[in-house]
Amino acid sequence: KSKEAEIKRINKELANIRSKFKGDKALDGYSKKKYVCKLLFIFLLGHDIDFGHMEAVNLLSSNRYTEKQIGYLFISVLVNSNSELIRLINNAIKNDLASRNPTFMGLALHCIANVGSREMAEAFAGEIPKILVAGDTMDSAKQSAALCLLRLYRTSPHLVPTGDWASRVVHLLNDQHLGVVTAATSLITTLAQKNPEEFKTSVSLAVSRLSRIVTSASTDLQDYTYYFVPAPWLSVKLLRLLQCYPPPGEEIRPAVRGRLTECLETILNKAQEPPKSKKVQHSNAKNAVLFEAISLIIHHDSEPNLLVRACNQLGQFLQHRETNLRYLALESMCALASSEFSHEAVKTHIETVIAALKTERDVSVRQRAVDLLYAMCDRSNAQQIVAEMLSYLETADYSIREEIVLKVAILAEKYAVDYTWYVDTILNLIRIAGDYVSEEVWYRVIQIVINRDDVQGYAAKTVFESLQAPACHENLVKVGGYILGEFGNLIAGDPRSSPLVQFNLLHSKFHLCSVPTRALLLSTYIKFVNLFPEVKPTIQDVLRSDSQLRNADAELQQRAVEYLRLSTVASTDILATVLEEMPPFPERESSILAKLKKKKGPGTVMGLEEGKRERGPDINGGPEPAPASATSTPSPSADLLGLGAVPPAPAGPPPSSGGLLVDVFSDSPSAVAPLAPGSEDNFARQGPCLPPTPDPGPVSIPCSEQNLGPPVQCKVTLPWFVCKNNGVLFENQLLQIGLKSEFRQNLGRMFIFYGNKTSTQFLNFTPTLICSDDLQTHLSLQTKPVDPTVDGGAQVQQVVNIECVSDFTEAPVLNIQFRYGGTFQNVSVKLPITLNKFFQPTEMASQDFFQRWKQLSSPQQEVQNIFKAKHPMDTEITKAKIIGFGSALLEEVDPNPANFVGAGIIHTRTTQIGCLLRLEPNLQAQMYRLTLRTSKETVSQRLCALLSEQF
């Protein structure tokens, strides 16, 4: 009964078997089989077996089926691949494969497939393809051979080179026996992942096979129909195979493509039909095929219609009573959310997903809901999603808290329109789940606060308030200490947060903190000495106390000694220089994102990022998600320390190296020089003790133009400026061109700013405006030449006066030539002077609009364009773009509130042209229809072309 009794009994049995095997009397086949079988059983009970292998191998060469069978079973379950027996086993297998006895052959193939060791691959990789494609092989042997080969390929791909058998294997997809097709499909799928080219003919065969299955009646396939679903396993496998390839080309193989689309539509249609059986097996099999079809649709990511249908179908599953379906629907929707075609459709389910977060009883389902919320988040719903995630965090399972913290931190940063909201969110995170807030998260909030001066005062105030709580998390003390050390002065005017109050508040937490945090607080104190001379004596007293100066921790002791000395010896100037406010951090990939990627594996997060990126920059701006202070300006004083070239290194608190401090103290300028080379080394040694050494990871500047090698670039940024008058037109390593323009009726003025980004002069600097002969008759541009030398770091301005003579299509080109350091530079960009700039908005009532609309009904006057949305279909952004385009946006004119209508007049020197426009979005299909009616055909065409580019 008891555990001991069991072990005792088993040991007795083992001893018995051992003695039988060792005995003088040779065992007959039957007894051998019996004992080998017993050993196997004991092994399966969970006990180690270290003998009997030899007897099992002997059984392999028996001619009795049962004995052979048990021998093979023992080998399959118990043999380990480095066993010396493998040669004997392989020999027996070889004999059985050659025996022409189908049952023996079957056993041998099963054994290879189950063991699949390297030695077996070496021995049989040549033989098995022959069995697989030979004309006289039995179906069951073909099936086994296909899966054997697959197994060997998985363990040792290099030992299984695809040969001339590849094309014949592909043709097994046409085999009459569905079991053969099923096994072959598994094999081809795996092989095609590595050698897509060799197996590409499988695509059309798989599509036609799939098509025959999905259109067959449920009885056609006889025993391959499973609970009224025709061949579900094979269907799933075929759909998997197709996921190894891009969608069949529309031009090259329209028939295949059409047939596949039909199949997918049929599968989606069937999901809507009433179930043929109430059994869960029926629905599982049917939905297994459906989910695999959706995976394929997502993989292709090319048919907006199918993607949206898939999304709607999954939406129904979100509320299904089967937990399994809810789980899978959430998971599958995550992938849909990153497709630009279905992102909006996924967003409509936000409430259901939030409800799932609150009501699902299974943590793995809640986890999927969190993933989906993260994937569907964009600027329009970020506040809601972040709030929901924060409130879920209070009760979330410990196992997934850290991940949620990372996700919230990323979303809050990415979609922060208002950085006070960002700061609040992160402080909430620390309050709710401080233990799960990793270093990356609090480093990041500090980087952002330092880089954005508009939020610094708020951050200081908020951390100060949060620190008032009697028990606050150590991470909050870190953030608070750092931020007050940098920006405490911004709130010091209020007597409730005077310098002394700030200091006392921080110091009250000091003794509860770990060594690294204390070290950070000491740095804050020395920064206070600089910020607030009035608390200097208090701080010096603290530094001087035994608990600091004689602290057992070397780092703390050293800091206390050095800071005390610094505060006593250094002049205010030096203090101010050494304890200068931190320079902005260089922009780089968020370290939190990197961490999440590492945690989740690259797939998920990357997918999201790429999906979002495809939608391109948001024309009408709003602040970009990442703080855009890409052009970091190292504070001038940093140069004094020789650090100008290395802005990321904190110029703030002195590094804790004694030698360095001495250098700083000696006032003579000559002593400053040797500082620079050593400084990097010193910073590198700071470890976690000093204020956040800005996060690890490669420095990359997000603004890719800055890294462009050859400075000669012609960029077409025209679409960008169609709805905007100001911005950066061009930028490379040397030169930045900014624009500011204003237009009134048919006149305009444009200010062009040329910025020299280098420290060297530009010589012979000559910008030229080029209009083609044709354009000159429509557009008149006047400007004065600029000074031919542009000093390093300087900016020159050029004014262009513009007059629109008559409507035009082309854009003028701005060509700039100059010499930089001996090389000749040439840059050409199109100037964004477009016809719509001469638009004057016209307000009108619904009645007038439609009256004029009818008046402009001749075919030349109307131009229509139907196009796919290139950006998220956000109503507010669309409105802003129409207004930016120059026309009036007429509300409550169109009977369909989803549509946009606009009206305006284009002014030229000679005429005025009335324009009406109507934009009809189709969210389902992610398409727009844009109609323009003006009194002049060329104007209609040009405006339509310009505006179509915007959505």
Place this chain on the structure above:
Amino acid sequence: ARIVFLLPQHFHFNLMPVFLFVLQTPKKKITRELVQTVLARKPKMCSFLEWRDLKIVYKRYASLYFCCAIEDQDNELITLEIIHRYVELLDKYFGSVCELDIIFNFEKAYFILDEFLLGGEVQETSKKNVLKAIEQADLLQEEVSVISHSYTVSEITLKHAR
């Protein structure tokens, strides 16, 4: 006693190939961990769980839990039905199968599995075809050895079939 069958699609870790019985406390840490995870699931929870870098699909039939370990890309629902089809095959072969059938005839359970799944992939989904293959083998067995299962290991197993 509970039994867990593992049918790993690809053998990433050194689990015993094909499937294994786990009675009470399995020895290997990895299987013990998995068994504990699965047994901790409550009814009505979803049948899929992430475990290490795999997905576990499991289904309970009376006192037996059947588990499959699959990879991220694999289809969960069809895996559930792989389990069900296997149970159907056992049921058909043994005639309303119970735990003890599987324990005392574990080798048959293996043979049926080998016909249905091979190397972790579906080989033959037709119930008829699988059972036909097994019956043929059984016939062969009858011809060669007329002696019945006198060697059964029942004497050492009854104690563990708790």
